[in-house]
Amino acid sequence: MYQHNGEEIFVIDGHVHLWDATEENIQHQGGEEFIQCFYDYHTTFTPEERQWDIDEYRKYGADRMVEDLFGNAAADMAIFQPTYLTDFYDEGFNTTEQNAELATEHPERFVLNGTFDPRDGEEGLEYLEELHEKYDIPGVKLYTAEWRGDSKGWRLDDEDAFEFLEKCQELGIENIHAHKGPTIRPLNRDAFDVKDVDDAASSFPELNFIVEHVGLPRLDDFCWIAAQETNVYGGLAVAAPFAQNRPGKFSEIMSELLWWLGEDRVLFGSDYALWNPDWLVEEVLEAELTEEHRAEYGVEWDLETKKKVMGENIADLYDIDIEAKRQTFEDDEISQQFELEDHYASEEPAAADD
Amino acid sequence: MSTQTSDGPAPARAAVRDQLDRVTDPELDRSIVALEYVDAIEIDGGHVSVDLTLPTAWCSPAFAWMMAVDARDEIESLPAVEEARITLHEHMHETEINRGVNEDLSFAEAFPDADGDVAAVRAELDDKARVARQYDAVEALLEAGLDARAIVDVRLRDLEYVDGADSVSIYVRDSSFAVTVPEAPLERYLEKTREIGLVSAPADRLFRTPEGEPIDPDSFDLVHRRGRLAQVNMSSQGGICDGLREAREGRLEETAGD
Structure with missing residues (x-):
């Protein structure tokens, strides 16, 4: 939990990966371009002394990930968002199965999401059922710009996609995370267009649509859709690290999001290992809205809002009981490993002492 | 260096620059001159050559195309200009774009595989x-x-x-x-x-x-x-582009310093 002016903020990192972009795993030039592009985003928005070198960035492994996320208790929990890219990477870049190894080792700390791709047809529906049965996934991460053979992408408002969304609804997979954000070479920019979320969200009011990267470079289209569809949420990955080297822009983007979506529908995510919560959480929580933006938009980045954005909002979507988790973390394996037992016990209410 | 030919006066560098200043990065709505995408302007009689570099090698091909075509058209609208040649550098599709723009092809002709309409x-x-x-x-x-x-x-x-x-x-x-x-x-x-x-x-x-x-x-x-x-x-996307460009330049400098 992040200690902020004497208050504790429970942080759920809503967007993390455990990827493998080693040269042995790359089977298409696109795989190399993709990791190089990720690395450009990493260096652009990471303080110089916290930047990784490209080799550790290709594959960092489970132990390092656990330490980065939880070692200094910057994050308390994290949600795996898979990115398959099986045309580019032999074993996939960051699949549910790869994530599952770590997620099942620490089920209290990780939420494991799955995915679907409507272009996989009947086989894809079966795979979704399999993920549901095997891992009881509460959500999916979707990558509409993923290449599959000759296809350079798909849309959430396609008839085929609706069939998969119906299946999600039927299986109780409620959280639909769609990457709608910056183009990543070599993927097609227009395949990340956010407009298809509109029809999908109004057609499936029982599902939650989390637009990762708040639609950038289409923040305007995203906010306008979210203003009308109350089951649309904004994931802060990519916007969050602006706090570190573009604080004025962070203030402006956050002000817009709070104005259009309100404080209940904005969700924190680091996009690990694009950026590392071990410094990012602090940057975001210590960031301030400028005087001008607060006056112009009439919104606040105050303690209550921070608690919601950093954990409470996504806890609602994933039925996570934050107080119960805090108690569990007083002596779970990870707290023992990093000697965080006191950290989680420190604010225990007196009534629970006996 | 601008030179004179017998065909008539060469366009002034300032006039060419002013025309280029009218060309915007369509995603940011800012002038390509202000954004420092223009590396060089060469004037040889009625022939003008412009070199452009965008913040990343993978800037949308459609955007790169628009900027290159607009730069060509704006310069060629000057009476003293006979022909403008645009050379885009360090872009993953520079070959297709440079050929298309300088041979007056349409986007669909330059990119036969592209779906979507510029x-x-x-x-x-x-x-x-x-x-x-x-x-x-x-x-x-x-x-x-x-x-x-x-x-x-x-x-x-x-x-x-x-x-x-x-x-x-x-x-x-x-x-x-x-x-x-x-x-x-x-x-x-x-x-x-x-x-x-x-x-x-x-x-x-x-x-x-x-x-x-x-x-x-x-x-x-x-x-x-x-x-x-x-x-x-637009300004948020501008922040991302600026940052990526700085990162790229930083890396190039490091490589050069090795």
Whole structure:
């Protein structure tokens, strides 16, 4: 939990990966371009002394990930968002199965999401059922710009996609995370267009649509859709690290999001290992809205809002009981490993002492 | 170095630069000169060559195409220019773009595999630029004391340019009175509406919703907010582009220093 002016903020990192972009795993030039592009985003928005070198960035492994996320208790929990890219990477870049190894080792700390791709047809529906049965996934991460053979992408408002969304609804997979954000070479920019979320969200009011990267470079289209569809949420990955080297822009983007979506529908995510919560959480929580933006938009980045954005909002979507988790973390394996037992016990209410 | 040929006077470097200044990065709505995408301008008689580099090697091919074509067309619109050659550097599709632009091909001819239509992409970004520019124009009218009802009702015929002054008079309430506003934000907005043919007849309402419709006074605040949002979107993307360019330049310097 992040200690902020004497208050504790429970942080759920809503967007993390455990990827493998080693040269042995790359089977298409696109795989190399993709990791190089990720690395450009990493260096652009990471303080110089916290930047990784490209080799550790290709594959960092489970132990390092656990330490980065939880070692200094910057994050308390994290949600795996898979990115398959099986045309580019032999074993996939960051699949549910790869994530599952770590997620099942620490089920209290990780939420494991799955995915679907409507272009996989009947086989894809079966795979979704399999993920549901095997891992009881509460959500999916979707990558509409993923290449599959000759296809350079798909849309959430396609008839085929609706069939998969119906299946999600039927299986109780409620959280639909769609990457709608910056183009990543070599993927097609227009395949990340956010407009298809509109029809999908109004057609499936029982599902939650989390637009990762708040639609950038289409923040305007995203906010306008979210203003009308109350089951649309904004994931802060990519916007969050602006706090570190573009604080004025962070203030402006956050002000817009709070104005259009309100404080209940904005969700924190680091996009690990694009950026590392071990410094990012602090940057975001210590960031301030400028005087001008607060006056112009009439919104606040105050303690209550921070608690919601950093954990409470996504806890609602994933039925996570934050107080119960805090108690569990007083002596779970990870707290023992990093000697965080006191950290989680420190604010225990007196009534629970006996 | 500019040189003279017997065919006539060569264009002035400043004139070429001014033409290039009219070309915008369509996603950011900022001049490619201000964004420092222009590396070099060479003038040889009526022949002008321009070198361009964008912030990343994988900038959308459609955007790169638009900037290259616009640069060519703007320069070739100068009477002294016979031909403009554009060379885009360090872009993943530089070969297709340079060939297409300099051989006067269409986007579809230059990129036979591309799905999607460059005209539609341009129209969408033009609309976003219009909405963002409208915000500044409307702010100027608000500052001059006009209210929502008066602003949504302003028509093209209500504007009166004052010679020699950087301001415009706007007649409101059936020409019962006029306010004076700075010309720059209004002109920048009108330049875009002219470009897309949205506001042209004297009776046309000046200001529009993002969808291009006249604005209902009750939704004035929301439309104005959407203008602000369009600006924030563009400048946020500008921040990402700037950052990526800095990272790329930093890496190139490091490599050079090794």
